[in-house]
Amino acid sequence: MDFNFNEDQRILTDMARKFFEKEAPKSLVRETMHDRKGYSPPMWQKMSELGWMGLAFDEKYGGYGGSFLEVAIIFEEMGRAAVPTPFFSTVILSGLLLQDSGSEELKRKHLTKIAGGECISTLALVGKSGVYSKEEIGLEAKAVGDHYLINGAASFVPYAHVADNIICAARTPPASGEGVTLFIIAGKAEGIEIIPLKTIVGEGVDCVVNMRDVKVNQGQILGEPGKGWECIERLWPKIAVALSCKCVGGMKKAMELTIAHVNERVQFGKPLAALQVVQHMCAEMFIKSETSRHAAYHAAWLISEGLDCEKEAAIAKAWCGEAFKDVTKIAHQLTGGIGFTEEFDLHLYTKNAKNLELLFGDGVFHRNVVAGRVGL
Amino acid sequence: MDFNFNEDQRILTDMARKFFEKEAPKSLVRETMHDRKGYSPPMWQKMSELGWMGLAFDEKYGGYGGSFLEVAIIFEEMGRAAVPTPFFSTVILSGLLLQDSGSEELKRKHLTKIAGGECISTLALVGKSGVYSKEEIGLEAKAVGDHYLINGAASFVPYAHVADNIICAARTPPASGEGVTLFIIAGKAEGIEIIPLKTIVGEGVDCVVNMRDVKVNQGQILGEPGKGWECIERLWPKIAVALSCKCVGGMKKAMELTIAHVNERVQFGKPLAALQVVQHMCAEMFIKSETSRHAAYHAAWLISEGLDCEKEAAIAKAWCGEAFKDVTKIAHQLTGGIGFTEEFDLHLYTKNAKNLELLFGDGVFHRNVVAGRVGL
């Protein structure tokens, strides 16, 4: 067993970290959070030039045929940078979904563009309740002649407002292939109305997507009609692990900010770090971040090896999501008033942490998966 | 509002504490835990001479007409003394049940004896699952002619093996008054087999009561046939609060033992109490014990005023039960190896705490009551 990155992985980590340090200074992060676009096109362009959007995909679709571990590393560093980008929605939610479940034709048409960094794409999955389940899907597609008409609303759709393509999960009634069907639709298709939401992580990230008689045809179906939810379930571990790695990067940085503070900040004639209670709180953060790191990369490695990892991915997300949040709580308690200001970087992590805790299933959600895996 | 004991209550506290310090030294407590009788008859006799068994009952049944607050004080001091006695089963489980739900005749016959300290009595309520619910009752009574025959098993019946009387909760089928019916039966009645269990608190406390065609008549019914569970529900807050007060006394003493230890025990050239982490752990214990005290007595006061207190009693038991356990955990962490020995008194509280956490409903059980009271 080897828990360490190999040379290539270390180089990638290093490169990604330096890239974000240079290209995503915290001034940009702050600006992006309040920007209705929700991301920085120049930075997106540069990420694309580095080939990161193609890391996870087959060479025949213009990708680099890298393993999921490399993608995991990018996510860790993106979590550390705390910078909003449509990378997750494009590469994981759309790209991997296409790669795993799309027809050859769809892959050639769409995956190639994603891998080449030429488009932004997303997934409209949940309804307004924000609950991840088949039953709570808010879109419905009805077969009408040789096409379908989609109506309803999806919510919390990341970057829908700037997406070239939206993959929609819609309930389809018996006559139209009972179950959930995935359709890939142009972001600007007729009948689509997109309303950006203001959430804890910014004003241009999540959107409501309203659909009114949006017309799609058979060729836009991803996978088989009525079998869309199974595709989502196959994708789930990858989603969970990518987000877990983002948590790992975020919590390591939040801890570092805090430790720098307690070493510097003098109260009662000594640095805060001299207080045993402060030391123990720091030890808590460190325990959370080290255990999270291993849990996340263990699952990432299983994915990259093509091994079953439903349980491990659920463990990673349940653990890392709550750990990141807990780390930011300790961090605030130790950075005091300074940490509560907009100027100090900590809150960028606090907000991401709360979001990541809930995104694609909170602790309870993923522990329920674990319970299933131990036979309950 | 006045959160303090009045003069009489202070005197009672003082008297009870001195009584137990003198009559229930820890050597007696240890001995009693390993004794199949499970209590000390001489101490029981002395408690009876002080009139404690009659504190809660009307003067016309030989009681002292005291308020529930006085009973609560006895329970707090009993918790502090950590001494096993059949006081709870006799006075609360049987005496108050008789007083609240028994016929005049039953009260005169049985309550008078209880109030006079002349008998030990108990309640056979739960089945072998240990779950407190109508459905899990393990005894069944069938009407046969002018009498009933009881069959089945009850478990975790405190002091059944030394009880003069056992009140049994038995399911009664439609023909015999559908629901749960309470019967008061002599401990030595024919067809009763009693097997003492070895539990965390001792070898002579809880028992299994097996019944085989135990014959009872109408006159032995407490309350109305089929309405026994309602009697139990009325009794429930009093049970919960008596046990909560026991928790309060126990956790205060466990905390005191620990604080004495950390003040005395020198490591690295200073008393443990000089370490900030130790101070904070002690502060935690203190917070638990002070909040528990108020929660328990608030509910006790409501009972003594005859006011509704279902929610407050549930809050008290949920809070105090877990708080006592948490205090013993901190106490062990701070008293180290010494606290882990049979010689040191802490474990007497640790064992009581775990038992009291679960006795008559754990935190989840009582919070479920609270949830109901806030409209869920």
Added chain:
Amino acid sequence: MDFKLTEKQQQFREEVRDFLKAEMARGIYPFGSIHLAGALSREFSKEVSRKGWIGLAWPKEHGGQGLGYTDRIIMLEEMFRVAAPMAYHYMGDRQVGPGLIHFGSDFLKREFLPKILNADACFALLFSEPEAGSDLANCKTTAVEEGDHFIINGQKIWTSGGHYAECGWVLARTNFDPSISKYNSFSEIIVDMKSPGVTIRPIINIVGAHSFNEVFFDNVKVGKGYLVGKKDNGFRQIMTNLDYERAGIDRLMQNYRVKEVLLEYVKTNKRNGRPLSGDTLIRDTVAKIEVEYEVARLFVYYVASLLDQGKIPSFEAAMGKTICTLFEAKLADVATTLMGLPGLLMPGSPEALFDGVVCESYLWSPSYTLQGGTVEVLKNIIAQRGLKIGGK
């Protein structure tokens, strides 16, 4: 032992409720803010003043009602239940008035008590400095005597309401003899916030709100008559005041509305066709919140009862603040998590549930356990004063 409120107190509670219902119905005041400093309305404070409820617990000879701390808690509980906009008079009522009554000269009492009582002056507290948070004795702001004035120089920070307050209650060093303990070197002085030399710089917090300020003093001239209490005795005066500050129900109920909306959410929503209220895990989660709230609330009344008995709570107030603020922080966390993604919608967002109050409260929550003594400082106090262990 008697947990009953008197008949008078129960009537008083009804009176406050009726008053608030009527004021809310007028629809002109900013009810509903989950942060005290966010809800300023001098007009509303004037209405409260007219009822005589500013200075409720002050002695009658100083213009108060001479009622008890329990009465004050009753009033505040009702105010917080509807998040009434109390910011204008709050500091004056809670802290400045009692401080002046304890320590102030006749001049200061005459000058300021009526203004507070009539909602004619809003106060800001200027204690903390960049290098002096938990460690107030490290304050660098100086007030040097010059003739019949003090000349104040220095920088304060985390000044809630500094941008709208007329008056500042400043802690400054007045004794520079290095042989004298720092604890005997500070004084409290009241400063007109409009004085020449006072500069106020807003601090935007992580909620995106302007509630704190940095305040700079550059040779600010203040008459000696504005010294509160004895010179060099400021530290001790503050410490006494802090116990009062920590005692209050404001530490429990700032985000009370989150508890209400959480309950409403659970009662009215389904997931996958099943009501949330039937889920054992959700029931337990919500009940935990309720239990902790009630336990903390009872403790607040306990601390008030001590004050009413003429006792000064010290570890008790610290304990109260500890459990109350931890509760507030937990409430916001539990509510966001339980509501899921809709719980992360901010105020002003399309589709925001309950005006985004749950998410907003989560962002405020790190401040709850810091203000007026961090949980860690409070636990030191509980151990050292309450259990008499480990004190220096």
Added chain:
Amino acid sequence: MDFKLTEKQQQFREEVRDFLKAEMARGIYPFGSIHLAGALSREFSKEVSRKGWIGLAWPKEHGGQGLGYTDRIIMLEEMFRVAAPMAYHYMGDRQVGPGLIHFGSDFLKREFLPKILNADACFALLFSEPEAGSDLANCKTTAVEEGDHFIINGQKIWTSGGHYAECGWVLARTNFDPSISKYNSFSEIIVDMKSPGVTIRPIINIVGAHSFNEVFFDNVKVGKGYLVGKKDNGFRQIMTNLDYERAGIDRLMQNYRVKEVLLEYVKTNKRNGRPLSGDTLIRDTVAKIEVEYEVARLFVYYVASLLDQGKIPSFEAAMGKTICTLFEAKLADVATTLMGLPGLLMPGSPEALFDGVVCESYLWSPSYTLQGGTVEVLKNIIAQRGLKIGGK
């Protein structure tokens, strides 16, 4: 990064499993104890020795198998899964052997390594004293040189297995020069527990079991050849050893059976007619246990991988022990609570579920987070060595 066990390691795991299955089937050894010291069987240890699995990770030149720490974890994991009775050889294998290999003279190696490997000697560790728990430097036991002997006097406490061990590994003060740091004043010496002057007094713990002892040394004479390593260097030797001690899976799996029975209980029981496994709160409770277990288990393998890379884990081992022992304690608490009153039946009671193992484990649990460094001491280490903050 590679989380795969080698093919050889996977085969080895199978081999251990098969061995244990066969040994259990013989029905003559006390499998199933949830406390290491409770399961003594020299005969079973002899069987393990015959397989070559004592000294598995010792170098071949000292009679070991020269395998890695990961291999050892694999073996132990399987042993703990069925609670194999390892007490006889455990200390020798884990602690004494490696200590001798690092620091021991040729004489000591020749004398003791074969005995340990052949399960012919059981060791007890005699470090702690009444006044020296976390603070080992406060030990009062002395070993005074007299000719070619040491004369040992003093009192040890918490000596696991002191009543059956043949050999004791004693920490004693050997340098009495007050100008020399205590950290350079102690030595490690091996003592025959049957020597004249050794008195053993049992300590009954809160479980009611005799696993600890007090050991008194009254002018016990030990040849100088039994000094381990360098004189006055004992403290440093112990500190190195502690990191190995803390690294192990024994800190995670002592009460593994409780996790198994908890799961079985939830799978097979109903309450009020509904299966426990369908209750969301119970599912979440059990899954939390599972998640923490797997996270801790992974960390144990991580620490082993560091050792296999020739690194000495320090804060990592402390971190591993912290999460593992907190897990064990939590498991016992959760299981007793979840099972309710039947979970409080003790071993030997009528009606006891799963032989009373759940209740028994709850009583053992306070010791989990104390032995081999309390959680508090470990967190000091994590902060000071791992984060480089606050060290003295």
